[in-house]
Amino acid sequence: MSTVVAIINQKGGTGKTTTAINLSAGLAYQGYRTLVVDLDPQGHTTIGLGVEPDSFQECMAEVLSVPRKRIAEVIVATYIPGLYLAPSHIRLARAAEQCYTRVFREMILAQSLEGLEFDFVLIDCPPSLGVLTTNSLFSCSFIIIPCQISRYSLDGLADLLTTVETVKNLSPEELFEQDLFRILLTTYDRRNRVTNEYILEQLKPYRDKTFATFIMKNEALNQAQIAQKAIFDYDPRSSGAHDYRQLTTEFLEICQRKNNLPGKRPSWQSFL
Numbered sequence: 001m002s003t004v005v006a007i008i009n010q011k012g013g014t015g016k017t018t019t020a021i022n023l024s025a026g027l028a029y030q031g032y033r034t035l036v037v038d039l040d041p042q043g044h045t046t047i048g049l050g051v052e053p054d055s056f057q058e059c060m061a062e063v064l065s066v067p068r069k070r071i072a073e074v075i076v077a078t079y080i081p082g083l084y085l086a087p088s089h090i091r092l093a094r095a096a097e098q099c100y101t102r103v104f105r106e107m108i109l110a111q112s113l114e115g116l117e118f119d120f121v122l123i124d125c126p127p128s129l130g131v132l133t134t135n136s137l138f139s140c141s142f143i144i145i146p147c148q149i150s151r152y153s154l155d156g157l158a159d160l161l162t163t164v165e166t167v168k169n170l171s172p173e174e175l176f177e178q179d180l181f182r183i184l185l186t187t188y189d190r191r192n193r194v195t196n197e198y199i200l201e202q203l204k205p206y207r208d209k210t211f212a213t214f215i216m217k218n219e220a221l222n223q224a225q226i227a228q229k230a231i232f233d234y235d236p237r238s239s240g241a242h243d244y245r246q247l248t249t250e251f252l253e254i255c256q257r258k259n260n261l262p263g264k265r266p267s268w269q270s271f272l
């Protein structure tokens, strides 16, 4: 059974796609067979992994539509060995709208992932708490919430966690007892002392639920998206590559503690 991870935040531009691309690449380079599901009609993960919208016929839009395609029918290989993609296209926006009239609409993705043989499935969600994000929440056993370091970045976190409690049928206490989610701080800049202190103070109640790895602000991560490559291939010596390598390790340690770690395979040289 795959470990399914939803990468969510209803705020835009918090680093969801950057994390989906680079954590999934990190896992694949560690030898884990990994699928990244692009559940955002913007299709940024698809493009970011070098898969052009005119290179595939069917995508997640058809998986969420009636008649329904099986997810296995839309998966494509990426340029990274062991990393596969269920691509997205702008027409996923229409498919999501049509879901609203269907029964069990929040379960469509979970059903379509059944029986897939991957070690990890990472889902990149759009910046909303709509039907696509709730589908990812129903499917997942772990949640990553990327947050930028800025004054308003933590507004909405309470709403988001309430949605998680509802979907997972947990009380607020149970949500904290279970090892179900981690906040990931992205675009951290040591020079912005006042902002950093403010955010870390706000995050005190969530300290145990925040990754020890912070993703520093790093222009190479921006450039890697333009080059349509994971950071490990674009600039393996950058701080972005260092941070996402460390995040991969920390994430795998969490999976190990949760007894969710599949058997390790030989790692790829370029990751080292």
Ligand SMILES: Nc1ncnc2c1ncn2[C@@H]1O[C@H](COP(=O)(O)OP(=O)(O)OP(=O)(O)O)[C@@H](O)[C@H]1O
Binding pocket: 011, 012, 013, 014, 015, 016, 017, 018, 019, 040, 042, 044, 125, 126, 127, 186, 187, 188, 215, 216, 217, 218, 219, 221, 222, 223, 225
């Ligand atoms: N650590 C970082 N340092 C510098 N730039 C970054 C970093 N992380 C992300 N970015 C850039 O910030 C922008 C937004 O990042 P990203 O697309 O990952 O956010 P998102 O949460 O997926 O956005 P959306 O909500 O629109 O889907 C991108 O241009 C990306 O290259």
Ligand SMILES: [Mg+2]
Binding pocket: 016, 017, 018, 040, 044, 124, 125
């Ligand atoms: Mg995105």
